[in-house]
Amino acid sequence: MTHRISLTGFAKAAFAVGICSTVVSGAICEAQSPTPTAQVDDEKRIDVGSEDGASRDISRYEDLVEHTRNVASQPGAPREELPLSLARLNYDAYRMIAFRYERALWWNQNRPFWLEFFHRGFVHRDRVSINILPRKGENGSAVSGADSAEPVTIPFDRGMFEYRGPTANMVLPTDIGYAGYKVIGRFPGDPSGQEMLTFLGASYFRSRSGATGYGTSARGLAVNPAATEEFPVFREFWIRDPDANDRTFTTLALMDSPSVAGAYEFTLTPGAVDTTVSVKCTLFFRDAAAKAGIAPLTSMWMWGDGLEGPPKDARPSVHDADGLQILDDDKWTWRALSRQSYPSLTSVPVKSLEGFGLMQRERRWSRYQDDEARYHQRPSVWIEPKSPWQGGTIELFEMPAIHEGHDNIVCYWVPPERPKPLEPIELDYDVHFFAGSQPASHKSLAKVARTDVVRRADGLLEFQVTFSRPRKVPEPAERQDDPPPEIEATSIRGEVIERSVTASDPLTWKVSLIVRPTSADEPVELSMNLQRDGTRIAETWSYLAAQAPPPYKYPQVYTRQD
The missing domain is CATH 2.70.98.10 (Beta-galactosidase; Chain A, domain 5)
Incomplete structure (x- = not known):
C-alpha cells in the first residue's frame, strides 16, 4: 500500500x-x-x-x-x-x-x-x-x-x-x-x-x-x-x-x-x-x-x-x-x-x-x-x-x-x-x-527488463512490461506454439480493462495492460505476475504510476538563471 x-x-x-x-x-x-x-x-x-x-x-x-x-x-x-x-x-x-x-x-x-x-x-x-x-x-x-x-x-x-x-x-x-x-x-x-x-x-x-x-x-x-x-x-x-x-x-x-x-x-x-x-x-x-x-x-x-x-x-x-x-x-x-x-x-x-x-x-x-x-x-x-x-x-x-x-x-x-x-x-x-542486474541467487525466474507507460489522451494508462527469461530454458523446452502464461494482475485506484502477453522471441515476454484510473488525480498502483499451471514463472512486477508526469524545474546549469 x-x-x-x-x-x-x-x-x-x-x-x-x-x-x-x-x-x-x-x-x-x-x-x-x-x-x-x-x-x-x-x-x-x-x-x-x-x-x-x-x-x-x-x-x-x-x-x-x-x-x-x-x-x-x-x-x-x-x-x-x-x-x-x-x-x-x-x-x-x-x-x-x-x-x-x-x-x-x-x-x-x-x-x-x-x-x-x-x-x-x-x-x-x-x-x-x-x-x-x-x-x-x-x-x-x-x-x-x-x-x-x-x-x-x-x-x-x-x-x-x-x-x-x-x-x-x-x-x-x-x-x-x-x-x-x-x-x-x-x-x-x-x-x-x-x-x-x-x-x-x-x-x-x-x-x-x-x-x-x-x-x-x-x-x-x-x-x-x-x-x-x-x-x-x-x-x-x-x-x-x-x-x-x-x-x-x-x-x-x-x-x-x-x-x-x-x-x-x-x-x-x-x-x-x-x-x-x-x-x-x-x-x-x-x-x-x-x-x-x-x-x-x-x-x-x-x-x-x-x-x-x-x-x-x-x-x-x-x-x-x-x-x-x-x-x-x-x-x-x-x-x-x-x-x-x-x-x-x-x-x-x-x-x-x-x-x-x-x-x-x-x-x-x-x-x-x-x-x-x-x-x-x-x-x-x-x-x-x-x-x-x-x-x-x-x-x-x-x-x-x-x-x-x-x-x-x-x-x-x-x-x-x-x-x-x-x-x-x-x-x-x-x-x-x-556490477549486475540482479543478485546472484536470482536465476530461475523471468525478470523485468523494462517498464513502458503511455498516458493516453482518453485518460487510459497503457503499460508494456518486458520480461527477460533465463537463457537456460527448463526442459521440456517451450515451443512458440505453447499457450502463453496466465496474467494475474491487481490494481488500486484503477481498473485493468485489457491484458495480454506475447512471446516476441524465445527469451522475451511482453505483457500489455490497459488501465482505467478510478480516481481523479491519484496515482494508480499495480501488481502483476505470470503463472503457468498455478506456478509462478516470473518475479512479481509492481509499480506506482502517476496519471500525469510530475513537473520538472530546470536547474541553473540549464537556464543559467536563479
Whole structure:
C-alpha cells in the first residue's frame, strides 16, 4: 500500500540533512549531514575530545558493544559546533580544500589499504574521531610500529591538506578533527590504487566494485524515516591496522543520536565484480517510540522507464537505480522506481526477508548517453541478512527532486515491533555492491527488463512490461506454439480493462495492460505476475504510476538563471 506523505515535517529534516548527491568525475558524492545547529566564532570555540580514556579500552567488537551500552544509558552527546570559517564555506569553496594523497596513512608502507581523510566544512559539520587498532603479536604487544597495543588516535593535521583559492589563508583551531575517511586499495587483478569505501556524513557509507563507480549509498540506521527524521552519526572509528597479506579491511564504529546508540563492525572484501561490506551491529535505543529503519539505502531516480526526461535534456535515463528488488519467503518482487509530484511511501509486508536492495538493472550506455556521470556503471546494492529477518515491512520512500543532484529514493526494513529502551538489537548482514542486474541467487525466474507507460489522451494508462527469461530454458523446452502464461494482475485506484502477453522471441515476454484510473488525480498502483499451471514463472512486477508526469524545474546549469 502506498501513502501520500506531507512535506511539512519531513522536508526540514531530510533536505536540511542534504539528501543529495553531486556529480563529480562520474561518481556520485553524497553531501549528507544532520540539521545544522548554532554556529560560534572560531575564537570562542571549545574543543571537545573523546570520552575519558574510553577509546583506549576498545580493541574488539565486544568491547565496543559494552562501551555503547554505557553511552546509551546517558543522554545523547550534543553536537559539536563547526568553526564559523568552515560553516560559511559554499560548495565551490569547500572543494578548494584537497587532501594531499602522499600524506595518506599507510601510503607506500607495504599495506593492501591506505587511508585519506575528509576535511570538515560546508555541509560536513560533524566531528569524527579516528583511531587505529595496532596489530598484536602472540604476546599481545603491538607489531605495527606503535608504542603500545592501545588504540592510537589520529590527530588533525592541516599539513595533510592543500588550501587553495578562498581557503588559502584560513585560520583554523589546532584540532578540529575530521569529517570522515576513505579507504583506497587495489581490486583483484588491477594493480592501480582505487577508492573503494567511504564514510562521510551522518551514518552514510558507500562502496563499489572494480567494475563500477559510486552510486547508491548505504546507511547505518534510519530513525523515524519518512517523518521528522533523525540522522544518527558515526562519531568515532577504530580501524584495524591491516597486515601486508590481508584481503579484508575492518573498522569499528560508534553511532550516536538522541534516540539511539549503536556499535558497528564493518568488514570490507573488495571484488572485481562484487564488493561485500559485512555489517555486524548492536543497537541500544533510548526512545521506545522511535521507528527503526534497518539497513537503509539511499539513491536517485529522475527519469527513465515509464517517464520521459524534459525537452532540454536528451539523455534517455537519469538514475542511480531503477528498481527495488525484494526476496521474501522465497518469492521475488520487482518494484520499478518512479518519481511522484509529492513524497510517496510504499509499505510491503514481509514474512521471512532474505534480501532486498536497489538495483541498477539497465547497464547499457545507450540508455543513459552520459560520459561524465556514467550511470551505466553505477552499482546495484543488495542487503542480505545472514539469517532471514522475520516479519515487518520493507518501506520505499519516493520523493520529488528538482534535479539529479538530490537523492530522492530511500528503502529500508522496519521490524514488526518498536524497540524497547536499552534492550539490545543485534543484526548481522552483508551489503553487496556489484556490477549486475540482479543478485546472484536470482536465476530461475523471468525478470523485468523494462517498464513502458503511455498516458493516453482518453485518460487510459497503457503499460508494456518486458520480461527477460533465463537463457537456460527448463526442459521440456517451450515451443512458440505453447499457450502463453496466465496474467494475474491487481490494481488500486484503477481498473485493468485489457491484458495480454506475447512471446516476441524465445527469451522475451511482453505483457500489455490497459488501465482505467478510478480516481481523479491519484496515482494508480499495480501488481502483476505470470503463472503457468498455478506456478509462478516470473518475479512479481509492481509499480506506482502517476496519471500525469510530475513537473520538472530546470536547474541553473540549464537556464543559467536563479
